[in-house]
Amino acid sequence: MIVWSDKIATGVKSIDVQHRVLIRNFNDLERHIVEKTLNVRILRDLLIFLLKYAEWHFGNEERCAAHHNCPIAELNRKQHEWYIKRFTEVYKEFRNKGEWNEEELYEWAIMIHRELSEWLINHVIKTDRRIGVCLGELRPEDVE
Numbered sequence: 119m120i121v122w123s124d125k126i127a128t129g130v131k132s133i134d135v136q137h138r139v140l141i142r143n144f145n146d147l148e149r150h151i152v153e154k155t156l157n158v159r160i161l162r163d164l165l166i167f168l169l170k171y172a173e174w175h176f177g178n179e180e181r182c183a184a185h186h187n188c189p190i191a192e193l194n195r196k197q198h199e200w201y202i203k204r205f206t207e208v209y210k211e212f213r214n215k216g217e218w219n220e221e222e223l224y225e226w227a228i229m230i231h232r233e234l235s236e237w238l239i240n241h242v243i244k245t246d247r248r249i250g251v252c253l254g255e256l257r258p259e260d261v262e
């Protein structure tokens with residue numbers, strides 16, 4: 119589970135609120151895996167949400183970084199592009215699979231949960247927190 123802490127906060131309220139929503143949904147996926155309550159419909163709904171909500175959130179964040187002329191803006195945009203491209207591939211793979219047996223479904227869900235949630239946290243810590251510095255919400259020395 120990803121636990122919210124100051125280490126992953128950007129200090130920018132609207133961005134942090136949206137990050138919490140993404141984290142909550144990644145944690146929901148993990149909970150379904152751990153509690154063995156996952157099924158194709160739940161996984162599909164979570165994947166769609168994590169893709170669409172991230173797309174909307176990235177747009178907001180990119181406009182904010184561009185508006186404040188943050189030095190990190192372009193790198194941030196490129197990293198978002200990677201996530202959307204990768205997540206779209208993942209979703210297509212899921213759709214094209216058709217029939218899943220339980221073991222395959224769990225194995226696949228564990229793998230994509232790990233890959234994409236690790237990406238998100240790494241991205242928030244290394245890139246998004248620099249937006250916090252740019253907006254004067256974090257001190258440069260507190261950011262990796």
Ligand SMILES: [Fe+2]
Nearest residue numbers: 179194245246
């Ligand atoms: Fe970002």
